Amino acid sequence: MRICMRHIAGIAAIVATLLAACSSDTAQSLLASAKTYLAKNDNKAAVIQLKNALQKNGNLAEARFLLGKALLDSGDVVSAEKELRKALELKYPADQVVPALARDLVLLGQYKKLDEFANVQLVSAQSKAELQTAIGEGKLALGDTNAASEAFARALAAQPDYAPAQIGQARIVAGNGDTVKAMEMVDAVLVRLPSYHPAWQLKGHIFVARREPEQALAAYQKAVQAKPDFVAGHFALVSLLIQQNKWDEAAKQLVPMRKVAPQQTWYLQALVAYGQNNFSAARDSIQQVLRTDPDNLSALLLAGAIEFELESYAQAEAHLNKVLQSAPGHPFARRVLILTYLRSSQPTKALDALKPVMDKMDKDPSMLEVAGEVFMANGQPGMASGYFLKASALDPGDVRKRTAVAAAHFATGETGRAFTELEQAAAVDSNARADLTLIAALMQQREYDKALSAITKLEKKQPKDPLPYSLRGTVLLAKNDRAGARQSFERALELDPGYFPAASDLAAIDLAERKPDAARQRYERVIAKDPQNRQALLALAALRASSGAPPDEVAGLIKKVIAGNPRQAGPRLALMGYYAGVKDFSKSIAAGQEAMAALPDQIDILEAAAQTYRAAGETNQALSIYNKLASLRPGSPQPYLRMAEVQMAAKNKQGAQESLRKALSLHPDSIEAQRLNIAFYLDAGQQKEAIALAREVQRQKPKQSIGYVFEGDIYAWLKNWTEAAAAYRAGLGRVESTDLATKLYGALVGAGNGAAAEQFVATWLKEHPKDGAFRMQVAQTAHLYKDYPHALQQYRKLLETDANDPWVLNNLASVEAQVKDPKAMEHAEKANKLAPNQPAIMDTLGVLLMESGDTARGLDLLQKASAMVPGAASIRLNLAKALIKAGKKDAARKELDELAKLGEKFSGQIEVTQLQRNL
Numbered sequence: 001m002r003i004c005m006r007h008i009a010g011i012a013a014i015v016a017t018l019l020a021a022c023s024s025d026t027a028q029s030l031l032a033s034a035k036t037y038l039a040k041n042d043n044k045a046a047v048i049q050l051k052n053a054l055q056k057n058g059n060l061a062e063a064r065f066l067l068g069k070a071l072l073d074s075g076d077v078v079s080a081e082k083e084l085r086k087a088l089e090l091k092y093p094a095d096q097v098v099p100a101l102a103r104d105l106v107l108l109g110q111y112k113k114l115d116e117f118a119n120v121q122l123v124s125a126q127s128k129a130e131l132q133t134a135i136g137e138g139k140l141a142l143g144d145t146n147a148a149s150e151a152f153a154r155a156l157a158a159q160p161d162y163a164p165a166q167i168g169q170a171r172i173v174a175g176n177g178d179t180v181k182a183m184e185m186v187d188a189v190l191v192r193l194p195s196y197h198p199a200w201q202l203k204g205h206i207f208v209a210r211r212e213p214e215q216a217l218a219a220y221q222k223a224v225q226a227k228p229d230f231v232a233g234h235f236a237l238v239s240l241l242i243q244q245n246k247w248d249e250a251a252k253q254l255v256p257m258r259k260v261a262p263q264q265t266w267y268l269q270a271l272v273a274y275g276q277n278n279f280s281a282a283r284d285s286i287q288q289v290l291r292t293d294p295d296n297l298s299a300l301l302l303a304g305a306i307e308f309e310l311e312s313y314a315q316a317e318a319h320l321n322k323v324l325q326s327a328p329g330h331p332f333a334r335r336v337l338i339l340t341y342l343r344s345s346q347p348t349k350a351l352d353a354l355k356p357v358m359d360k361m362d363k364d365p366s367m368l369e370v371a372g373e374v375f376m377a378n379g380q381p382g383m384a385s386g387y388f389l390k391a392s393a394l395d396p397g398d399v400r401k402r403t404a405v406a407a408a409h410f411a412t413g414e415t416g417r418a419f420t421e422l423e424q425a426a427a428v429d430s431n432a433r434a435d436l437t438l439i440a441a442l443m444q445q446r447e448y449d450k451a452l453s454a455i456t457k458l459e460k461k462q463p464k465d466p467l468p469y470s471l472r473g474t475v476l477l478a479k480n481d482r483a484g485a486r487q488s489f490e491r492a493l494e495l496d497p498g499y500f501p502a503a504s505d506l507a508a509i510d511l512a513e514r515k516p517d518a519a520r521q522r523y524e525r526v527i528a529k530d531p532q533n534r535q536a537l538l539a540l541a542a543l544r545a546s547s548g549a550p551p552d553e554v555a556g557l558i559k560k561v562i563a564g565n566p567r568q569a570g571p572r573l574a575l576m577g578y579y580a581g582v583k584d585f586s587k588s589i590a591a592g593q594e595a596m597a598a599l600p601d602q603i604d605i606l607e608a609a610a611q612t613y614r615a616a617g618e619t620n621q622a623l624s625i626y627n628k629l630a631s632l633r634p635g636s637p638q639p640y641l642r643m644a645e646v647q648m649a650a651k652n653k654q655g656a657q658e659s660l661r662k663a664l665s666l667h668p669d670s671i672e673a674q675r676l677n678i679a680f681y682l683d684a685g686q687q688k689e690a691i692a693l694a695r696e697v698q699r700q701k702p703k704q705s706i707g708y709v710f711e712g713d714i715y716a717w718l719k720n721w722t723e724a725a726a727a728y729r730a731g732l733g734r735v736e737s738t739d740l741a742t743k744l745y746g747a748l749v750g751a752g753n754g755a756a757a758e759q760f761v762a763t764w765l766k767e768h769p770k771d772g773a774f775r776m777q778v779a780q781t782a783h784l785y786k787d788y789p790h791a792l793q794q795y796r797k798l799l800e801t802d803a804n805d806p807w808v809l810n811n812l813a814s815v816e817a818q819v820k821d822p823k824a825m826e827h828a829e830k831a832n833k834l835a836p837n838q839p840a841i842m843d844t845l846g847v848l849l850m851e852s853g854d855t856a857r858g859l860d861l862l863q864k865a866s867a868m869v870p871g872a873a874s875i876r877l878n879l880a881k882a883l884i885k886a887g888k889k890d891a892a893r894k895e896l897d898e899l900a901k902l903g904e905k906f907s908g909q910i911e912v913t914q915l916q917r918n919l
Contacts, residue, residue: 026056027053027054027056027057027060027063028053030049030050030052030053030056031049031050031053031060031062031063031066033049034046034047034049034050034053034063034066034070035066037049038066038070043070043073043074044074046066046070047067047070047071047074050063050066050067050070051067054067059090061087061090061091061092062092064083064084064086064087064090064092065083065084065087065092065096065097065100067083068080068081068082068083068084068086068087068097068100068101068104069084069100071083072084072100072103072104072107075231075261075264077104077107077108078108080100080104081101081104081105081108084097084100084101084104085101088101094120094122095122095123095124095127096127098117098120098122098127098131099122099127099130099131099134100130102114102117102130102131102134102135102138103130103134105134105138106134106137106138106141109141111138111139111141111142112138112142114134114135114138117131117135118135125158125159126158126159128154128155128158128159129155129156129158129159129162129164129165130155130164131155132151132152132154132155132158132165133151133152133155133162133164133165133168135151136148136149136150136151136152136155136165136168137168139151140168140171140172145172145175145176148168148172149169149172151168152165152166152168152169152172153169155168156169161192163189163192163193163196163198163199164198166185166188166189167185167186167189167196167198167199167202169185170182170185170186170189170202171202173185174202174205174206174209179206179209179210182202182206183203183206186199186202186203186206187203190203195226196226197222197223197224197226197227197230197233198223200219200220200222200223200226200233201219201220201223201230201232201233201236203219203222204216204217204219204220204223204236204237204240205236207219208240213240213243213244216240217237217240217241220233220236220237220240221237223236223237224237224256228256228260229260229261231257231260231261231264234253234256234257234260234261235257235264235268237253238250238253238254238257238268238272239268241253242268242271242272242275245275247272247275247276248276250268250272250275251272251276254268254269254272263292266285266286266288266289267285267286267289267298267299267302269285270282270283270285270286270289270299270302270306271302273285274302274305274306274309277309279306279309279310280310280565280567280568282302282306283303283306283307283310283567284567286299286302286303286306287303287601290303295322295326297323297326297327300319300320300322300323301319301320301323301330301332301333303315303319304316304317304319304320304323304333304336304337304340305332305336307319308336308339308340308343310568310569311343311570312569312602312603312604313340313341313343313344314344314603314604314607314633315601315602315603315604316336316337316340317337317340317341317344317633317636318603318632318633318636320333320334320336320337320340321337321633321635321636324337325635328356331357331364331367334353334356334357335366335367335370337353338350338353338354338370338374339370339373341353342373342374347374350374351374351375354370354371354374358371368387369387371387372387375387443474443475443478446478446804448475448478448479451475452472452475452476455468455471455472455475458471459472464495465495466491466492466493466495466496466499466501466502467492467501469488469489469491469492469495469502470488470489470492470499470501470502470505472488473485473486473487473488473489473492473502473505474505476488477505477509480833482509482512485505485509486506486509489502489503489505489506489509490502490506493506497525497526497529498526498529498530498533499526500526500533500535500536500539503522503523503525503526503536504522504523504535504539506519506522507519507520507522507523507539507543508836508837510522511836511837512836512837514860516543516547519543520540520543520544520547523536523537523539523540523543524540527540532561532564532565534561534564534565534568534570534571537557537558537560537561538557538558538561538571538574540557541554541555541557541558541574541578544557545578545581546867546868547867548867551578551579551582551584554578555575555578555579555587558571558574558575558578559575561574562575566598567598567599569595569599569602569604569605572591572594572595572598572599572605573595573604573605573608575591575595576588576591576592576595576608576609576612577608579591580611580612580615585612585615585616586616588612588615588616589609589612589613589616589618592605592608592609592612592613593609595608595609596609601632603629603632603633606625606628606629606632607629607642609625610622610625610626610629610642613625614645614646614649619646619649619650622646623643623646623647626639626640626642626643626646627639627643629642630643635666636666637662637663637664637666637667637670637672637673638663638672640659640660640662640663640666640673641659641660641663641670641672641673641676643655643656643659644656644659644660644663644676644680645676647659648676648679648680648683653680653683653684656680657680660673660676660677660680663676664677669697669700669701671697671706674693674696674697674710675710677693678690678693678694678710678714681693682714682717687714687718690714691711691714693710694707694708694710694711694714694727695707695711697710698711702734703734703735704735705731705734705735705737705739705740707731708727708728708730708731708732708734708740709728709731709739709740709743711727712724712725712727712728712731712740712743712744712747713743715727716743716746716747716750719750721747721748721750721751722751724743724747724750725744725747725748725751728740728741728743728744728747729744732744736768738768738771738773738774741760741764741768741771741774742773742774742777742778744760745757745760745761745764745774745777745778745781746777746781748760749781749785758790761778770801772798772801772802775794775797775798776794776798776808778790778794779791779794779795779798779811780811782794783811783814783815786818788815788818788819789819791811791815792812792815792816792819792821795808795811795812795815796812799812804830804834806830806831806832806834806835806838806841807831807835807841809827809828809830809831809834810827810828810831810840810841810844812827813825813827813828813831813844813845813848814844817844817847817848817851824848825848825849825852828841828844828845828848829845831844831845832845837868839865839866839868839869839872839875840865840875842861842862842864842865842868843861843862843865843872843874843875843878845858845861846858846859846860846861846862846865846878846882847862847878847882849861850862850881850882850885855882855885855886858882859879859882859883859886862875862878862879862882863879865879866879866895873899873902873905873906873908874908876895876898876899877895877899877908877911877912879895880892880895880896880899880912880915881915883895884915884919889919892915892919893916893919896912896915896916896919897916899912900912900913900916
């Protein structure tokens with residue numbers, strides 16, 4: 001486009017003229033212009049002109065005063081104080097400045113600063129009344145009602161009809177509980193001044209105290225109608241709507257409030273989004289508050305609750321701990337923190353957080369219920385039952401608490417009482433909580449027919465809900481009725497084509513029937529119904545990954561989830577994890593950097609990024625992120641523990657020791673820190689120091705097994721089996737522990753003392769016949785040492801307790817194969833049906849099928865198992881042998897070459913070499 005130079009010259013001339021005009025304005029003319037704007041209530045324009053005037057003459061006292069007052073009226077109370085104090089310094093009349101400054105200090109919450117005006121002598125009655133009213137409001141805020149009343153009286157002595165002082169007196173009367181008299185006082189003001197907004201606000205407060213919410217809402221509406229930029233009125237109105245769970249109305253009311261006070265609106269906006277279960281939007285809003293006010297307790301509390309709902313437990317813990325540091329008695333913060341620890345599988349921390357309030361919650365059913373959950377999680381069902389019963393007694397109509405009582409009965413072995421409690425709760429539960437708990441309990445007990453009966457009752461309660469049909473499918477699948485299960489899942493999808501659980505279960509059936517394309521189509525149909533379905537997209541990505549799809553296709557699916565949920569950590573973590581899983585660390589790091597840019601203070605993201613850097617060998621970057629985590633979680637030892645791990649791997653012993661010192665200074669009895677410290681001592685060859693620390697743990701925790709486990713493990717690491725056994729045995733003398741028992745058995749076997757090992761097994765199992773974990777460990781140890789008769793004996797005993805445990809069946813089949821027991825195939829087939837798509841189980845069955853001559857099916861199972869866990873060298877070796885047997889030597893050679901690359905990392909290299917020679 002051609003540019004006309006004459007046109008440009010014309011523009012330049014106009015600009016020059018305008019600049020000349022601007023420069024010709026004097027400070028006085030700008031001040032006059034500002035006064036004109038103030039008369040029109042245009043504070044923004046007035047502020048601009050006043051600042052321009054002060055640029056020309058910074059000592060213009062009237063401009064300073066008017067700027068301070070305009071800023072005060074605009075809500076910028078911090079800047080207002082500075083300007084008003086400068087006006088005082090410039091000797092602007094105190095009658096005008098002092099009342100405005102006093103009001104500003106009240107708004108700033110700096111009530112004690114008002115004492116500087118105690119002896120100030122003002123001239124006009126109006127000024128006296130304004131100052132004394134501000135002093136009265138300050139005293140009232142500090143809880144000194146007598147001094148407040150005296151100040152309001154002085155204000156009214158100066159100006160008898162001064163409304164702010166009258167409202168102040170009414171506030172005192174209302175605070176003393178006399179709402180009738182207070183209302184009369186407010187109404188008297190409104191007769192004279194019907195649009196006086198503070199009177200309408202107080203009237204709303206009085207209605208709230210009387211529990212008359214509709215009248216309160218009407219009063220608050222009057223307040224903001226009288227003064228549209230009345231922020232306190234908007235806040236009271238939205239807050240009351242929130243208290244009434246009128247979320248949509250509250251959201252609408254935020255619109256006009258946002259126009260007049262955008263910064264003050266963020267908190268309420270977050271609260272409304274939280275109430276509407278829009279947790280991502282709530283997080284975005286509350287972070288706006290925390291950026292400008294990082295220590296705001298209300299914002300930190302809400303942020304903690306939001307992160308809890310988003311399952312971002314580390315971030316929730318950080319926020320809530322910060323609240324409790326300043327307000328240790330805050331019940332909601334403590335309750336959510338405890339639940340955070342429970343949901344993130346940290347039961348010991350949950351118990352530690354509960355202890356400070358255990359003697360203060362006898363009348364709080366919600367906290368009693370949480371206490372029950374804590375003791376359940378810590379393996380103390382008897383204690384849990386007591387708390388659940390107390391909670392239920394305080395709130396007998398709460399089905400949830402009755403359900404919790406039933407759960408405690410289950411844990412203590414009182415199944416009869418538990419089922420009775422659940423059935424009674426389900427009968428009165430209009431929702432489905434008790435029904436679902438009953439169904440889950442029946443399924444856990446493998447009472448499948450009773451579970452189906454309970455599901456029938458649930459279907460009658462919720463005939464159009466896909467959930468009961470999906471549950472029916474799950475039960476039928478457990479009964480090996482695959483056709484019936486498929487029919488039930490398909491019925492669930494008829495009711496809701498986008499119902500992911502049913503689609504996922506059908507996809508699992510398809511995969512079990514070797515129909516991966518059908519499984520893929522299941523997810524694709526859900527996505528067609530709901531293109532942003534996060535679960536379906538991620539499941540499809542996982543399926544395509546397991547099928548060997550190109551990385552770009554898999555990553556593309558995950559990126560689609562991220563695009564639709566940019567503020568959620570889960571999809572970003574999935575992308576980082578996928579790239580790390582395929583060893584593409586550069587892309588995993590890039591994904592982590594994008595995630596940190598989008599969610600810079602998201603603890604889960606930072607931890608995952610640090611892990612990626614560690615895996616890629618980028619030590620400095622990992623340490624940098626852990627340092628940031630330490631600043632975000634100042635009371636947590638975890639970042640320093642992770643730093644110590646990185647530094648130990650990098651042989652930075654001094655750095656590791658310093659990081660461990662910091663971790664222990666924050667949490668002196670941290671088991672993880674002590675474990676790492678022991679590892680540090682052993683790595684440095686300081687065995688005496690390691691043993692001393694283990695014994696210190698024993699002194700710290702005399703009723704726990706961990707200190708004795710530490711000591712025994714140190715001796716085991718040193719191959720000193722006799723001392724290891726002595727340490728484990730000493731621990732068993734203090735506390736009966738399956739962990740110690742299994743370790744003692746292992747130490748006796750390691751020492752070659754088979755007779756003592758067998759004697760200990762017999763004694764322990766006689767005293768603890770239901771200790772399945774110990775028996776399983778004994779069986780696996782015997783299996784490892786090729787003591788097949790002993791392994792068979794223990795696996796068969798375990799099968800007597802639970803005939804449908806797929807892992808016992810799998811291990812039993814493996815041993816039976818070694819002794820040529822014909823039942824091996826039967827047990828392997830059953831294990832595979834009970835737990836389909838489990839690589840270890842597929843491996844066992846695949847080997848047996850190859851040996852029986854079913855080459856096609858055996859090879860197929862082994863190929864699928866190896867594809868699912870490509871790093872499992874033993875499965876890969878079995879696959880190579882199967883390929884040789886099937887005559888596929890090139891494919892077998894490829895597998896063996898990959899195994900050979902592992903070198904000493906794979907103990908089966910001798911067999912690999914022999915197979916390679918024979919090809």
